[in-house]
Amino acid sequence: MVRPGRPRVRSAPVSTENHHRDAHSAPPALTPPPNALPPVRHPDAPAPGELLGSHYDDCFGCGGAQAHGLHLEARAGDGVTITAEFTVQAAHQGAPGLAHGGVLATALDETLGSLNWLLRVIAVTGRLETDFVRPVPVGTVLFLQAEIVAVAGRKIYSRAVGRIGGPEGPVAVRAQALFIEVKVEHFTDNGRPEEIRAAMADPDQIRRARAFEVNP
Numbered sequence: 001m002v003r004p005g006r007p008r009v010r011s012a013p014v015s016t017e018n019h020h021r022d023a024h025s026a027p028p029a030l031t032p033p034p035n036a037l038p039p040v041r042h043p044d045a046p047a048p049g050e051l052l053g054s055h056y057d058d059c060f061g062c063g064g065a066q067a068h069g070l071h072l073e074a075r076a077g078d079g080v081t082i083t084a085e086f087t088v089q090a091a092h093q094g095a096p097g098l099a100h101g102g103v104l105a106t107a108l109d110e111t112l113g114s115l116n117w118l119l120r121v122i123a124v125t126g127r128l129e130t131d132f133v134r135p136v137p138v139g140t141v142l143f144l145q146a147e148i149v150a151v152a153g154r155k156i157y158s159r160a161v162g163r164i165g166g167p168e169g170p171v172a173v174r175a176q177a178l179f180i181e182v183k184v185e186h187f188t189d190n191g192r193p194e195e196i197r198a199a200m201a202d203p204d205q206i207r208r209a210r211a212f213e214v215n216p
């Protein structure tokens with residue numbers, strides 16, 4: 001009980017903005033500005049139905065060399081859309097028998113990042129907002145669908161949904177994201193030198209990096 005004369009401690013007002021958003025509206029930083037344009041699929045983008053393959057063998061999201069990674073497989077869709085799948089393993093748990101939320105966010109991030117292949121643009125995640133809708137048990141195949149909504153200069157606005165079991169399964173996670181286009185130097189200037197040296201010495205890695213670039 002608060003005694004008279006004592007200053008009352010009040011909690012700050014809680015914004016209800018996010019609770020009232022539907023699946024298709026976005027908070028300000030994730031809302032494309034009025035000058036944003038629809039995304040344009042690059043003519044050399046992988047054909048609809050084609051598997052994209054890993055962009056880096058040691059990537060936690062898609063690389064084959066990460067024992068406990070997600071081994072997420074992304075496939076080009078029509079337009080600037082993508083689908084992807086990953087199976088939740090015991091190594092991905094947070095609570096007993098359930099996927100860790102950060103792992104699910106990683107799956108969304110990886111799928112959204114793969115979308116940029118279709119533009120042939122190198123981009124990194126600037127902002128990722130995730131809604132966790134229902135728990136995801138170990139053993140689940142999470143089926144992800146993602147699309148680029150708009151592009152404004154270097155800013156790429158995208159969204160994704162993850163469903164349990166397949167394309168018609170119940171929605172488990174949703175995300176909206178802002179990716180920012182960067183040059184290859186983003187990686188070569190900032191990555192740990194030993195991994196950068198190894199990547200630069202690997203012709204397959206260089207080929208994959210070039211596949212992202214509009215002007216390799």
Ligand SMILES: CCCCCCCCCCCCCCCC(=O)SCCNC(=O)CCNC(=O)[C@H](O)C(C)(C)COP(=O)(O)OP(=O)(O)OC[C@H]1O[C@@H](n2cnc3c(N)ncnc32)[C@H](O)[C@@H]1OP(=O)(O)O
Nearest residue numbers: 029055109110113124125126127178180182187199200209
């Ligand atoms: C040998 C080598 C091989 C290489 C092979 C490559 C392979 C290709 C790998 C891909 C990998 C994918 C993997 C999955 C996707 C990740 O997980 S990527 C990893 C996670 N993300 C990061 O590490 C990014 C860290 N952040 C940064 O480096 C910098 O903040 C950024 C994002 C590059 C932006 O910095 P910047 O270039 O200086 O740009 P800046 O001027 O600050 O911002 C540009 C615009 O974006 C807006 N913006 C920037 N950040 C934000 C934000 N957080 N919220 C809202 N707006 C923002 C700014 O307001 C600005 O807007 P305008 O003023 O133009 O309207």
